[in-house]
Amino acid sequence: MNGIPLVHFLYLAAILFGVGMFGVLARKNAISVLMGIELMLNAVNINYLAFARYWNWNSLTGPVFVVFVITIAAAEAAVALAIIISIYRHLRTANVDDAHYLRG
Amino acid sequence: MENMIFYIIAGVTVAASLLALTVRNLFHCALFLAMAMFGISGVFLFLNSDFLASVQVLIYVGAVTVIIIFGISLTRNMMDEKSKAMNGQLLFSVVVALILGGIIIAAIQESPFVGSEHPVSLALSNTVMPAGGADYSQHFQNGVSYLAGALLKPENGFAFAFEFVSILLLSALVGAIVIARKDPS
Numbered sequence: 001m002n003g004i005p006l007v008h009f010l011y012l013a014a015i016l017f018g019v020g021m022f023g024v025l026a027r028k029n030a031i032s033v034l035m036g037i038e039l040m041l042n043a044v045n046i047n048y049l050a051f052a053r054y055w056n057w058n059s060l061t062g063p064v065f066v067v068f069v070i071t072i073a074a075a076e077a078a079v080a081l082a083i084i085i086s087i088y089r090h091l092r093t094a095n096v097d098d099a100h101y102l103r104g
Numbered sequence: 105m106e107n108m109i110f111y112i113i114a115g116v117t118v119a120a121s122l123l124a125l126t127v128r129n130l131f132h133c134a135l136f137l138a139m140a141m142f143g144i145s146g147v148f149l150f151l152n153s154d155f156l157a158s159v160q161v162l163i164y165v166g167a168v169t170v171i172i173i174f175g176i177s178l179t180r181n182m183m184d185e186k187s188k189a190m191n192g193q194l195l196f197s198v199v200v201a202l203i204l205g206g207i208i209i210a211a212i213q214e215s216p217f218v219g220s221e222h223p224v225s226l227a228l229s230n231t232v233m234p235a236g237g238a239d240y241s242q243h244f245q246n247g248v249s250y251l252a253g254a255l256l257k258p259e260n261g262f263a264f265a266f267e268f269v270s271i272l273l274l275s276a277l278v279g280a281i282v283i284a285r286k287d288p289s
Contacts, residue, residue, distance in 0.1 A: 027189065
């Protein structure tokens with residue numbers, strides 16, 4: 001616990017956020033895009049906890065926000081998978097490139 | 105020694121997340137995502153958050169990964185051999201992700217957080233009262249009850265948001281069932 005600088009947690013979170021962003025942009029399957037979003041949310045959670053422990057230690061706002069982010073991420077995963085299954089039932093595909101009915 | 109464990113966990117997490125988003129087989133992607141979530145829960149332990157680390161394992165490894173595997177199983181023609189994992193924007197995505205990560209890391213290096221080497225909690229003993237009147241000095245020995253107090257006591261201001269997010273979770277689950285249900289027609 002001692003000796004790890006705060007910035008190393010922030011670097012880890014930044015790297016994970018970049019990897020998640022890459023997944024959201026580059027993957028073809030909608031479920032992989034969802035995985036990228038989950039990874040980005042977890043990077044934000046690491047940032048919240050790191051700042052709560054190192055920077056503003058007598059406030060519990062950071063852990064409380066982590067609880068909220070985890071809850072909303074779970075709800076978002078459930079709704080996103082329901083949408084993906086519905087799209088798959090209509091279009092017989094789960095590729096985000098193929099679902100372009102609204103492209104105009 | 106402890107620092108080495110942290111860097112090993114961080115390296116495993118980054119490697120697992122990279123593999124989870126580049127491997128072509130979607131089942132392997134989900135398993136690597138579970139591994140990355142395990143690593144993130146280890147990072148939470150290094151941040152003195154034992155309860156949130158266990159919640160991370162329960163929800164992400166236990167629930168979200170299983171839900172994702174169910175989703176993969178239900179949308180299964182993506183697993184055939186010739187379909188590519190990436191869309192046509194691979195180079196663009198790599199460039200955008202590298203630029204974004206580089207900007208964030210450069211901003212961190214310019215920030216005042218570089219100087220904060222040690223967590224403030226190490227300098228605390230239980231007799232020291234923190235500023236602001238709130239007695240969170242034993243927070244690190246007994247984190248769960250303080251977290252519950254912060255969430256549920258009305259004077260802390262998060263009680264309404266806590267109840268509201270439970271309604272949000274319930275409505276999202278009901279909405280997911282409604283969306284994924286077969287049309288009766």
